[in-house]
Amino acid sequence: MESVLIVEDDRNLSELMEKRLRSAGFRVDSVRSGRSARKLLRENCYDVVLLDIRLSDGDGLELLRELAGAVDSKFIVITGYGDVSTAVEAMRAGAVDFIQKPFSFDILQMSIDRALKEKRLEEENLTLRSFLFERDHEITFETRSTLFRKVLEMVARAAEADVNVLLRGETGTGKEILARYLHKLSARQEKPFVVVDCSSIPEHLFESELFGHEKGAYTGALQRKLGLVELADGGTLFLDEIGEIPLSVQAKLLRFVETKSFRRVGGLREIRVDVRIVSATNRNLREMVRKGEFRSDLLYRINTMEIEIPPLRKRREDIPLLVKHFLRKFRKKIRESTLRELSEYPWPGNIRELRNTIERASLLTEGEYIDEHICAPPEEPGEEDLFGRLPTLKDLELMYLAYLYRRFRRADRIAEILGCSRRTVFRRLRELRKRNGDSENGSASGSAVHLD
C-alpha cells in the first residue's frame, strides 16, 4: 500500500484530504506541525509528503530544504493562491510539484500519481543499475546532481562509442568504479576488464608486464608470460594512474595505442589485439605535457573522450543519498542535523573518505543512530607556520580542539573531555574549519591552527 504524509496546519483541509486519500486506497498519516513531521519522517518511510509551505510553527520551506534530499519521499508542496515565488523556491529545494489552494481532489490525485510514478521509475532505474553492476560491490549511481548526471550520461555514451576514454578526477571520486561501469555497459561486457596499476609497476618491469615476454628474453624469464594487453583481448584495458608512467614507457605505449599491436619482450612476432583503452588520472596531464613529463601525442590518443568526475564538494546534494546508501548495509540511521554537518564538510578524500567515515561510525554504534560516533573532521590547514605570532586564548582553545579531534575523532568523547555539549564541539570544529579556510585564502582574520 502506498503511503502519504500530510503536513498541514489547517485542520479542515487536512481532515478532508485524509479522508479522500484513505478511500482512494492510501495509507495516510497526518500532522499539523513541522516538528511532528520531522519526527515521523525520521521514523517512517512515506512515498509522498504533502507539505503546506506556510506552517504556523515555522517554515515549511525550511523543512523541505532539510529533508527533500535526505529521505526517499517525494514532496508535493501546497501553497497559497498566487504564491508563485514560494512555489518556485520549493521546486528548487527539491519538491516534485506544487498545488495552489484551493484545489480539487482530482488535481491532488493527479499530482500524487505523477510523484509516485517518478519514484517508481527512480527505484527501477536504481535496481537496474545496481543489478547491471557487480552485486557485491555496493555501488550506487543515484544522484541529484546535474553535474554527476552528465557524467553518467557521458559514460553511457562512451560505452557505446567504443572510443578511448580518459577519466579525470581527484582521489576517491570513483574513477575506477566508473571505468568498470563503462565496461559493463559496453558491448565488451562479457570480455575481460584488465587493470594496469601504472603507479605500482617499477619502470624496468613495465614493458614485460604490459606486453609479456618470451622464454629466455632475459635472465629470470624462465617461461613465456602473457602481458596484460594480451589478457585484455576483446575487452577493456584500464590504465589506472596513467600520469605515473615513465617517459621511456610512454613511447612504447604510444605505439601500442596507435596500432593495437605489440611484440612480447624477446619476441619477434607482431601480435594484434582488440582492446578499448580507458585511462584514469588525478593529475593534470596537460600541465605535465607542458613540463615535458607526459607525451602530448600519447595524451591525444588516449583522450578521444574525456570525462571529468566532480569532487564530492561540487555535488553536495548527493552527500545525504550516499550516506544513506552506506548506512543501509548496517541498518543504521543518522539524524538530520549530523547529515547537515556532513554535507558542509569539503571531503578531500571524496566518496572513499565519506564511506570510511560512515562505515567506521556504524561499526562503533551499538544502537540505532550513528551520530555519536560521527565527527566531520576539520579541514587540513594549508600553512606550515603554527601562528606566526603569540597565540591568543582562542588560538590555544582551537589548537587543543584540533588535538582532541586527531586523537579521538569522536564528538561525544571530545564533548565529555571538554565538559561541553556535542553541539558546542561541532560549532567549534566549524570555526576551526572556517579559520583554516580563511587563512588559506590569505585573509587576516586569524592564523591557521596546525593539526599535526
Ligand SMILES: Nc1ncnc2c1ncn2[C@@H]1O[C@H](COP(=O)(O)OP(=O)(O)OP(=O)(O)O)[C@@H](O)[C@H]1O
Ligand atoms: N558510485 C559509488 N558508489 C558507492 N561507493 C563508491 C562510489 N564511487 C566511489 N565509491 C567508494 O569510493 C572508493 C573509491 O573509488 P575509486 O577507487 O573508484 O576511486 P578513484 O577515483 O579511482 O580513487 P583513486 O584516485 O584514489 O584511485 C570505492 O572503493 C568505494 O568505496
Ligand SMILES: [Mg+2]
Ligand atoms: Mg583509482
